[in-house]
Amino acid sequence: xxxxxxxxxxxxxxxxxxxxxxxxxxxxxxxxxxxxxxxxxxxxxxxxxxxxxxxxxxxxxxxxxxxxxxxxxxxxxxxxxxxxxxxxxxxxxxxxxxxxxxxxx
Amino acid sequence: xxxxxxxxxxxxxxxxxxxxxxxxxxxxxxxxxxxxxxxxxxxxxxxxxxxxxxxxxxxxxxxxxxxxxxxxxxxxxxxxxxxxxxxxxxxxxxxxxxxxxxxxxxxxxxxxxxxxxxxxxxxxxxxxxxxxxxxxxxxxxxxxxxxxxxxxxxxxxxxxxxxxxxxxxxxxxxxxxxxxxxxxxxxxxxxxxxxxxxxxxxxxxxxxxxxxxxxxxxxxxxxxxxxxxxxxxxxxxxxxxxxxxxxxxxxxxxxxxxxxxxxxxxxxxxxxxxxxxxxxxxxxxxxxxxxxxxxxxxxxxxxxxxxxxxxxxxxxxxxxxxxxxxxxxxxxxxxxxxxxxxxxxxxxxxxxxxxxxxxxxxxxxxxxxxxxxxxxxxxxxxxxxxxxxxxxxxxxxxxxxxxxxxxxxxxxxxxxxxxxxxxxxxxxxxxxxxxxxxxxxxxxxxxxxxxxxxxxxxxxxxxxxxxxxxx
Numbered sequence: 001x002x003x004x005x006x007x008x009x010x011x012x013x014x015x016x017x018x019x020x021x022x023x024x025x026x027x028x029x030x031x032x033x034x035x036x037x038x039x040x041x042x043x044x045x046x047x048x049x050x051x052x053x054x055x056x057x058x059x060x061x062x063x064x065x066x067x068x069x070x071x072x073x074x075x076x077x078x079x080x081x082x083x084x085x086x087x088x089x090x091x092x093x094x095x096x097x098x099x100x101x102x103x104x105x
Numbered sequence: 106x107x108x109x110x111x112x113x114x115x116x117x118x119x120x121x122x123x124x125x126x127x128x129x130x131x132x133x134x135x136x137x138x139x140x141x142x143x144x145x146x147x148x149x150x151x152x153x154x155x156x157x158x159x160x161x162x163x164x165x166x167x168x169x170x171x172x173x174x175x176x177x178x179x180x181x182x183x184x185x186x187x188x189x190x191x192x193x194x195x196x197x198x199x200x201x202x203x204x205x206x207x208x209x210x211x212x213x214x215x216x217x218x219x220x221x222x223x224x225x226x227x228x229x230x231x232x233x234x235x236x237x238x239x240x241x242x243x244x245x246x247x248x249x250x251x252x253x254x255x256x257x258x259x260x261x262x263x264x265x266x267x268x269x270x271x272x273x274x275x276x277x278x279x280x281x282x283x284x285x286x287x288x289x290x291x292x293x294x295x296x297x298x299x300x301x302x303x304x305x306x307x308x309x310x311x312x313x314x315x316x317x318x319x320x321x322x323x324x325x326x327x328x329x330x331x332x333x334x335x336x337x338x339x340x341x342x343x344x345x346x347x348x349x350x351x352x353x354x355x356x357x358x359x360x361x362x363x364x365x366x367x368x369x370x371x372x373x374x375x376x377x378x379x380x381x382x383x384x385x386x387x388x389x390x391x392x393x394x395x396x397x398x399x400x401x402x403x404x405x406x407x408x409x410x411x412x413x414x415x416x417x418x419x420x421x422x423x424x425x426x427x428x429x430x431x432x433x434x435x436x437x438x439x440x441x442x443x444x445x446x447x448x449x450x451x452x453x454x455x456x457x458x459x460x461x462x463x464x465x466x467x468x469x470x471x472x473x474x475x476x477x478x479x480x481x482x483x484x485x486x487x488x489x490x491x492x493x494x495x496x497x498x499x500x501x502x503x504x505x506x507x508x509x510x511x512x513x514x515x516x517x518x519x520x521x522x523x524x525x526x527x528x529x530x531x532x533x534x535x536x537x538x539x540x541x542x543x544x545x546x547x548x549x550x551x552x553x554x555x556x557x558x559x560x561x562x563x564x565x566x567x568x569x570x571x572x573x574x575x576x
Contacts, residue, residue, distance in 0.1 A: 025136070026136055040136075044133075045129065048128045066138065066141075
């Protein structure tokens with residue numbers, strides 16, 4: 001899959017993963033990577049940016065099996081942003097499908 | 106493996122803001138920890154799994170819109186003259202004096218604070234407090250805050266030194282060497298504390314505890330000792346009424362050492378020595394009469410007063426009455442924040458000094474020397490006769506009227522002020538020295554038949570007006 005295409009939707013993917021359940025950086029990466037290959041090193045700056053923009057919040061969770069993990073959870077602002085991105089995505093998707101479909105006919 | 110990897114990554118991310126870089130490094134640090142403990146991998150396995158530090162740095166920098174090819178070049182950048190000159194100028198004109206100055210200020214700050222802290226442990230402080238609990242609490246607060254402040258200073262110095270290093274390496278087109286940078290990070294207290302949530306919590310708690318101990322302990326201690334003047338009652342007034350009958354043939358010698366009490370010495374129509382007046386209970390005056398020597402000594406209770414809210418200040422004054430026919434040999438009066446007045450008396454020698462009060466001598470006959478000294482007060486002499494006069498004030502006016510008006514003229518008179526006028530009227534003394542810096546000098550004698558043999562009048566910023574016959 002094309003790298004530029006992936007990048008455009010990374011924000012949307014990260015936000016929707018975290019909105020379902022709080023998770024830690026590596027977990028988020030693996031979750032996306034299962035579906036389409038991305039580079040781990042692009043995820044981390046995105047996570048950080050989302051925290052500074054207040055779309056995500058972090059907390060440390062201790063674990064009996066090892067060191068504490070830094071969990072990300074979605075904020076109210078993040079939820080709003082996710083909603084906005086989803087709408088944008090659907091509109092975009094529709095348009096692209098329409099164009100592609102039209103092309104096929 | 107992990108350490109090397111992270112150091113390399115840190116190096117390639119050197120252009121990022123510290124917090125951005127720290128966050129990215131933290132991700133990878135966590136990544137290692139998770140891989141090792143949850144998946145049982147070795148450090149080298151994880152390193153193999155990950156992209157190379159360069160690749161990661163490129164991606165990260167692109168995400169932060171800070172990608173620059175130059176950062177990944179093996180060869181050092183061309184050294185440009187501009188930044189080098191800049192850094193040399195910085196060294197010569199700023200760092201050369203700023204660093205020594207900073208260290209001087211720091212040293213004196215630390216010494217000063219240290220001394221203050223130590224002084225709190227001194228016996229005088231402990232004795233003056235009634236609440237041992239409060240004072241210990243206060244001291245603990247001071248020590249805690251003092252240590253925290255030291256840590257803060259240390260961190261500030263570390264950051265400043267690091268800044269200087271960065272400026273220099275950047276001027277030569279390089280980043281700070283990784284080893285040096287990790288050394289600076291290693292010795293950072295802030296980083297150490299921020300690393301662990303517990304430590305961060307404890308350090309904040311320590312600050313809060315220190316502050317609370319300081320405030321509560323200080324309040325308890327000082328409110329009780331009266332060091333917070335606002336919480337004390339104004340001192341009570343004590344009436345002085347002292348009477349003694351001198352043996353016949355006693356020659357009187359007066360010696361007064363006062364602090365905040367004014368004093369008036371005069372004669373009365375009785376054969377007793379009488380002292381009346383009002384004194385503060387905190388500053389009792391001990392009066393002793395012993396074979397012709399009358400001594401008045403005021404003691405003060407030394408207290409440290411931090412806030413003085415007492416608007417009503419107590420005026421303390423003593424009046425000393427001396428039998429009219431008693432022979433007075435020597436009178437020596439000393440006070441600090443009050444006035445001195447001597448009236449209607451014949452004596453041998455008079456010596457009076459105060460700091461923040463005026464001195465008034467009225468109708469006094471001395472057969473030797475009158476020495477008067479004040480710093481912030483007026484000096485008034487009227488109808489006085491003596492052989493020699495020595496009169497000094499700094500910020501007050503000197504007014505001399507009718508000296509040696511009748512009888513023998515005086516021999517020497519010296520009147521000196523710095524910021525006041527010197528005014529003489531009918532002063533019959535052979536040799537007169539008048540001096541002031543920022544005041545005027547006036548001298549007029551009504552008796553045109555008396556010739557002053559020598560007048561030495563000197564003012565720097567004032568006018569001199571002398572209308573006296575002289576030879």
